[in-house]
Amino acid sequence: MFDRNAVDTGFSRKAEVYDAYCENHPVIRWARAVIRAEVVRVLPPGGSILELNAGTGADAAYFVQRGYRVHATDLAGGMIAAIQNKIRTLDAGERFTVQQISFTELERIEGTPFDLVFSNFGGLNCIPDINVVARRLPTVLKPGGYVVWVVMPPVCPWELVQALRGKFRVAARRLHPNGVLANVEGVRVPTWYFTPKHVRQAFPPAFRLVRQRSLSLFCPPSFMDRFPLRFPRLSHRLMQWDERLGIHPPFNRWGDFILYTFRYER
Ligand SMILES: C[S@@+](CC[C@H](N)C(=O)[O-])C[C@H]1O[C@@H](n2cnc3c(N)ncnc32)[C@H](O)[C@@H]1O
Numbered sequence: 001m002f003d004r005n006a007v008d009t010g011f012s013r014k015a016e017v018y019d020a021y022c023e024n025h026p027v028i029r030w031a032r033a034v035i036r037a038e039v040v041r042v043l044p045p046g047g048s049i050l051e052l053n054a055g056t057g058a059d060a061a062y063f064v065q066r067g068y069r070v071h072a073t074d075l076a077g078g079m080i081a082a083i084q085n086k087i088r089t090l091d092a093g094e095r096f097t098v099q100q101i102s103f104t105e106l107e108r109i110e111g112t113p114f115d116l117v118f119s120n121f122g123g124l125n126c127i128p129d130i131n132v133v134a135r136r137l138p139t140v141l142k143p144g145g146y147v148v149w150v151v152m153p154p155v156c157p158w159e160l161v162q163a164l165r166g167k168f169r170v171a172a173r174r175l176h177p178n179g180v181l182a183n184v185e186g187v188r189v190p191t192w193y194f195t196p197k198h199v200r201q202a203f204p205p206a207f208r209l210v211r212q213r214s215l216s217l218f219c220p221p222s223f224m225d226r227f228p229l230r231f232p233r234l235s236h237r238l239m240q241w242d243e244r245l246g247i248h249p250p251f252n253r254w255g256d257f258i259l260y261t262f263r264y265e266r
Contacts, residue, residue: 002104002127003190004075010184011055012078017185018056019082026228030239031215035120035150035259036062038211042146042261043068047115050140052103052133053123057083064096071111073099074123103127106136113142122152122257128179128192134202137264147207147262150215154193155254158220196253199260206266214246214255221256 022028036059043049045067051060054072056079063070072083080100087096099110103119104127117137124130130151137147154174163171173180174193181188194202200209219238220227228235245251252258 001190002102004102006184006187006189007126008076010187010189011074011076013185013187015056015076015078015082018079019058022058025222025225026232026235027216027219027222027239030219031222031257032059032120034213034215034243035059035148038213038259038261039063039116039118039148040066042148042210042263043116048111050109050112050114050117052117052119053126054083054098055079055121055123057086057098059118059120060096061086061090064090064092069095071097071099071109071114073101073103073109075100075102103133106133106140109140112140114140114145115142116146116148117141118147119149119151121150124149125152125191125193126189128190129202130194130199131202134199134207135204137207138204138266141264143264143266145264146210147203147260147264149199149260149262150257151199151260152191152193152256153214153254153258154195156221156256157217157254158224158256196258196260199258203262206264207262208265209260210263211247211259211261212252213259214252214257215242215259216256217246217251217254218242 048069049063051070051072054060054074057072060070060072074080083098090096101108156174160171179190179192182191218241219235
């Protein structure tokens with residue numbers, strides 16, 4: 001089951017170190033740039049974004065600075081405090097708002113409907129069935145609006161090859177059908193991994209898949225911290241392969257993350 005207390009405690013602790021870690025990590029910086037470009041591709045500045053599991057609000061602040069209106073939501077108190085700090089710094093008035101809420105309670109979201117619903121870096125992997133969120137999207141999204149979600153799939157080749165180095169737990173962690181306990185700053189947070197088929201089927205029929213792209217299929221995922229430092233040119237080349245090939249089947253089914261863009265066509 002979804003563990004509200006574990007999410008709140010673990011990710012509140014994570015909030016203290018999260019921005020510094022992400023801002024200094026070449027792979028995370030690259031992945032964020034690709035993901036942000038997808039949002040900008042489907043929604044022009046001036047549009048409204050509901051961000052689920054917004055974390056410290058790094059993406060929310062980015063979009064606000066580019067002229068969007070963003071309602072940033074998260075469950076963890078520590079993450080909400082970090083978003084509030086960014087709201088004070090940017091002073092964007094009604095264009096940057098925050099709400100502490102679980103994405104399993106979309107009917108309580110304030111300021112609906114939005115032009116786009118955004119979820120980045122696997123926050124949705126903290127519930128056992130993505131269906132619970134996907135089927136309630138029509139309550140928060142305008143017809144013609146978009147969904148951009150970044151979700152972790154079960155098959156990440158860079159994790160599977162860790163078995164060759166004797167790291168069998170890392171290699172197998174995504175393959176447990178009943179989920180695994182991820183260590184988030186010493187707290188065990190239940191985590192599930194979703195196949196592209198599961199994600200597509202979770203959406204009501206009025207939602208059309210526009211794009212599906214893998215991230216960190218060729219380029220090693222962020223947990224392999226030392227790789228981009230030891231091999232910067234190779235890392236850059238692998239990022240380019242991800243960008244070119246990650247959009248096409250079968251590559252767009254595997255990787256550290258899969259980026260999905262859906263349009264609500266009702
Ligand atoms: C890996 S962080 C990603 C944060 C942010 N999206 C980013 O790109 O940096 C996952 C986030 O999901 C949030 N989260 C997990 N379960 C949630 C839930 N049921 N409702 C809302 N937020 C949740 C956590 O508190 C955490 O901030």
